[in-house]
Structure formats: structure tokens, C-alpha cells
Amino acid sequence: MPELPEVENIRLQLEKFLVGHKVESIKVNNPKVISGDYKKLVGAKVKKVRRFGKAIVVDFDNKMSFIGHVKMTGQFIYRGKNLKSPTDNPKFGDLPGKHTHVIFNLDHDSKLYFNDYRRFGWIKVEKTSDVEKESFVKKLGPEPFVVNSSGQAQLTLELFKQILSKTRRNIKTVLMDQSVIAGVGNIYANDALWSAKINPTREANSLSDLEIDELYYSIENVLTKGLESGGASELAFVRPDGTNGSYQDIALVYGKEGERCNRDDGGVIEKFKLGGRGTYKCSICQK
DNA sequence: CACTTGACCTGTCCGC
């Protein structure tokens, strides 16, 4: 669900829709999902929207920011003038809904809603200068490729090799570890491993140089496809205008249990648990 | 220190 491509899609739309808007008031329906002195955002204008791994950062013109994480089921929904979807998407006509926890009332009759039916997501308000000191942000490893708006270090092939050589954890768990690579989650980890024909259970330090090369470019490739298709709309993911992404339609192994392998090699996609997560692999090409 | 597991939540689906 919301992994780097989904969160980057959220960022792109929020940047387009929010920059220049002033916060007139903030309504908090569920105090548990928002922390920090959010009243300090009232009267401030949105200046910039950044992304750190799977977190969104909205910077205001008064040196305040909020950092938000949608986890699996959170949504940032923007409604423009007269509360219309900025792209005339008819979904989410009944906002605010049962799971709307925070509403930012903006100028020109527009609003930003934060919804999350599982309430795992969160928003934290703090000084802009404190965002990068935040423990969540500090723990993030390099970005897998340059799409970040924050100047964060990029994961090079050399660095990737170094990291993998140092651990015997299974390669899939390593890919999903945010301190190793920021932004890869379950869907893209599964698909990148299938692309590179690597069994998810392999110990990271057992991969050959050639396999690491394959994997490195596979990660870049699946994330790019995810970005371009608007993300994977599994569970509750929608972009801020309410539209779905379509990566789920082109997913390579994720969610394909029992189906024939895309390579048509006679393999069948099997599902099992690895590190507590649903994991998919082809019985033939990912030995 | 390296790594794994459980808790946090609620909606959906499956089997009995």
C-alpha cells in the first residue's frame, strides 16, 4: 500500500493543490492522530511539500511544518472551491466521513482531510528546523533513486552491495527495512525480487554481484512503474483528488497467488509468510 | 548487537 510511489503521488498532488493556500482553522475529531501545537499552523500559508521515505512533510511560511504518515490506510484528500474534487472525481462526496480525523480548513473554501479507518497513520506538527531531527526521519536510509524533494542521499549500486554483504537476514526483509532503503514496502519488494529472479528467502549476503545488479535495477524499475501508474490502490489508497492508481493491474507477482508466472515458464505463484508478511514467488524462476 | 515477534486498529473475507 502506500510505499514510495504512492506517497510520491500524494506529494505531487498536495504540492499542486496546497501551495499558497492559507490555513484558516483546524478541526480535530480524533486527538490521537495529531500531535504537536497544531494551532500554530492557523494563519500560515503552505510553502512546500516534501517526502522523506514514506512520510509527507508540509512546510508553512512561518517556519512550522507537519510531518504525516498514512501507514496502510491513511488518506490525504483535498477538496477545492465549493469542496469539489480538483479533477472532478466523484468519489468521496460525503466528506467528512466516519474516519475523518483531522480537517484543515483552507482559504477559498477548500479543505484538506486526513482519513484513516485503522488509525495507524499520524500527523506531527513541529518547527521546520526540527523535521530532520525527528527520529523517524533520522532513521531513514538512502532513497532508492532520485525522485526525492529533500536532497536525501541516493542509494548507489556500490552502497547497496556494501549493505547487503553485511547481513544474513532474508533479502526481502532487508529491502523493506527503512533504514536500509527508504520507501520500499511489501508490494514493490515482492515485484522487484520476481523481476530479478531472486527467492525472497535468500540470505542477503549470499547474493552474487550479478544478482545484486539485477535487483538494484529491478527496484528502480518497479518503483518507476508504480510512480507512473499513480500507485497501487490496494486497501484504501487514493490520491488527494480521490482518484485511484492502477499499479495493481500491472503487478508482477503481488496478489497473484495460484496464477501462472508472467514469464510463462510453467511456474505457479505461491504465497507464504516471511517475517510475518505475505510473500509471493514463482515456483520455477525464483529458486 | 543482530534479528524476530507482537501490538497497534478496523474492515473484509472465509469456513463452519
Add this chain to the structure above:
DNA sequence: TGCGGACAGGTCAAGT
């Protein structure tokens, strides 16, 4: 039909 339980998966705290 209704009900219990497994499952979904990002992150952190607690456990091995």
C-alpha cells in the same frame, strides 16, 4: 444467517 478468526501491512517497542 451469524460468528469467530485470520488477514491486510508500516513502524516501533519489547523480546530472544
